[in-house]
Amino acid sequence: MGLVSTPAVVLSTLRYSETSKIVRLATREHGVQSVIAKGALRPRSRFGASLQLLSEGQAHFVLKENRELHLLTSFDVRRLHAGLAADLERYAVACALAEVMLRFAPPDPHPESFDLLRQALEELELASVALVEALGYRLLWRMVSVLGFEPSLDGCVIDGTPLPEAGPLPFSTREGGALCPACASQHGATQLPEQARADLVALMDSSAELPTFDEKHGAAHRRLLGRYVRYHLGEGAELPALEFWSQRPWMAA
Known part of the structure; x- marks a missing residue:
């Protein structure tokens, strides 16, 4: 060319x-x-x-x-993007996004993921300290979705059965989203509590207000997101930036 x-x-x-x-x-x-x-x-x-x-x-x-x-x-x-380097949490999220993009975006034109990456770096740089954690979750879920692995939350990912709008939600990383009770009993699923479900729905909706997370629920969400990325995108590859972000070692410093 x-x-x-x-x-x-x-x-x-x-x-x-x-x-x-x-x-x-x-x-x-x-x-x-x-x-x-x-x-x-x-x-x-x-x-x-x-x-x-x-x-x-x-x-x-x-x-x-x-x-x-x-x-x-x-x-x-x-x-x-000097503002990212000045704050470890912002930088860790940005590096995790870059790692997902590096490992899993195609070597062909994919403007959707590129535009999201640019927007994500800008949003991370400008976000208030209180919003950085939840914004990081949202941006990583959006990148996963843009790359073709958006989790299904409205209906059963296996048979399409509509799901109740509230209450706990059976969620299968392997299957790629929510399951109805019948499919959950056959295929196995993690039971997301009602609040965790509401938080995930809000994170997937870029127009919704960002939820807040205490230490326990933030750690649980990072585990869920990490498992999802590794299963659908990782294919056994090491993801050190994602692992570093998941562990949040700066919180113990």
Whole structure:
């Protein structure tokens, strides 16, 4: 295809040699791509400090068909998202989102996930401290959904049986959502208490007010979300950023 120019977000970087690094980019027009930034580690590199994790800008690279690594010629940084790096919880959520995008977004155009990632980074940077935890849950569920694994909550994911609007909810990570009592008895399910169900429904609705979580219920929700991501997207892969966010070690500091 030759030289392309596309909006991009830096998902990861890896030292390749004394002077160069490999960069994984989420791009709007070309999906997730690997590029090599030659000379990026030199003191007077033309890339400067632009290729930092979560940097957002316009990437220019030579895209060659049937190649896994492309040549990055320049990266015009638009936003460094410095506000994320200044707060560990915001940064942990952002890194978990980037990891999910890196591991599971396709190497083909997928503007929905790219646009969500950009919006998520901005929302995380601007959110008040009190909202960051719940916002992180919502953004991760939205990314999972955009990538094609949205959990079913309105009806039984197996047979479509309508479910009561209130009360506890049988939920199966393996099946991908809520189950009716009959299917729950056959396939097994986690019983979400009524409040946990209401919280999950609110998190899945971007127009709804964010719920609040105490330590116990927040930990339970992180376990649920972590299991769901690992089962449907993980395929046995290690997800260190998601694990770090789940454990929230900064709370014990």
